[in-house]
Amino acid sequence: MSLDIQLLLALSDGNYHSGIELGNLTGVSRAAIWKQLQKLQELTGLEFESVKGRGYRLPGGIELLDKETVSIAISAAALSLLSEIELHRQVDSTNRQALSRAQAGAASGHVVLAEHQLAGKGRRGRSWVSPFGANLYLSLVWGFEGGAAALEGLSLVVGIAIVRALTELGVPGIGLKWPNDIYWQGKKLGGILLEMVGDASGHCQVVIGIGINVGMPRTLAAAIEQPWCDLREVCGQAISRNRLAGAILSHLLPILARFERDRFVAYREEWSELDCIAGKPVALHLGDRMLLGIAAGVGEIGELAIDTDQGREWFHGGEVSLRLQQ
Numbered sequence: 001m002s003l004d005i006q007l008l009l010a011l012s013d014g015n016y017h018s019g020i021e022l023g024n025l026t027g028v029s030r031a032a033i034w035k036q037l038q039k040l041q042e043l044t045g046l047e048f049e050s051v052k053g054r055g056y057r058l059p060g061g062i063e064l065l066d067k068e069t070v071s072i073a074i075s076a077a078a079l080s081l082l083s084e085i086e087l088h089r090q091v092d093s094t095n096r097q098a099l100s101r102a103q104a105g106a107a108s109g110h111v112v113l114a115e116h117q118l119a120g121k122g123r124r125g126r127s128w129v130s131p132f133g134a135n136l137y138l139s140l141v142w143g144f145e146g147g148a149a150a151l152e153g154l155s156l157v158v159g160i161a162i163v164r165a166l167t168e169l170g171v172p173g174i175g176l177k178w179p180n181d182i183y184w185q186g187k188k189l190g191g192i193l194l195e196m197v198g199d200a201s202g203h204c205q206v207v208i209g210i211g212i213n214v215g216m217p218r219t220l221a222a223a224i225e226q227p228w229c230d231l232r233e234v235c236g237q238a239i240s241r242n243r244l245a246g247a248i249l250s251h252l253l254p255i256l257a258r259f260e261r262d263r264f265v266a267y268r269e270e271w272s273e274l275d276c277i278a279g280k281p282v283a284l285h286l287g288d289r290m291l292l293g294i295a296a297g298v299g300e301i302g303e304l305a306i307d308t309d310q311g312r313e314w315f316h317g318g319e320v321s322l323r324l325q326q
């Protein structure tokens, strides 16, 4: 175990630990401990405290991700569809890692999790704010036959799996904003990023990237471009990221197996109940064209209906960006 992880594990309880205790635990000098904590602070954004006579602590503590704890939280049905969980303390992007595993032939059900992303990717070339230990960053590899056409509506069913998982954990009132945002009371709680490798008309591997804000440090608020929230705000208390990862995989893996067979139409009714923009005025950006209208639900393959002055128009996920009109 690296020195960083040893220190983080020791300080994860939020209590004071003396330099002697940490030194004995890690086998390095007391002076080296504080230096290492300062480095760790720079790397992760976590704020350690050093108090004379008491030692060091991480105010509030931190629950680190742990493969075993995630696995225990996954249902038996989902475990049979899982091939591997890869856990990183720090990566560029879990999607990027999962894409390279997919290219190297990883099986469906290969999961990449990370505590920290240095280059987290959002949709449409945006970056995804991904501080250490604060949120969930999860990517999953899944193989599909039938190429890009077979993937219509996929991000919508991933959204359903996330809402089912959150509901199971007692998180109320979560909605979905087409095509792949997780919303609560008009604020973004999480997002889904799908990326594909392989044959656009035959066998392809999809990387399903999921980012959920769990306990975003308030100091990062300005870095996020749109109204957002985290689970701490939604629930009024901390939610375990290990349990959240387990619950999402428990719902996501079986949904993917079924989606391959039944397609989006089998989920259309459930999605419509979670649709948080239906009936609301929206602005759709198509390249440099903007279209105003009223969101009117989704069709059988997950395409969005917008009622405009010219009548009803239909849109597919890859081509547009959607904003609620203020």
Ligand code: BTN
Residues within 6 Å of the ligand: 092, 093, 094, 095, 096, 117, 119, 120, 121, 122, 123, 124, 126, 128, 136, 137, 138, 139, 180, 181, 190, 191, 192, 193, 209, 210, 211, 212
């Ligand atoms: C969006 O823009 O709404 C999509 C955000 C997707 C973020 C997740 S975090 C895990 C995975 N790895 C990434 O680099 N991006 C996705």
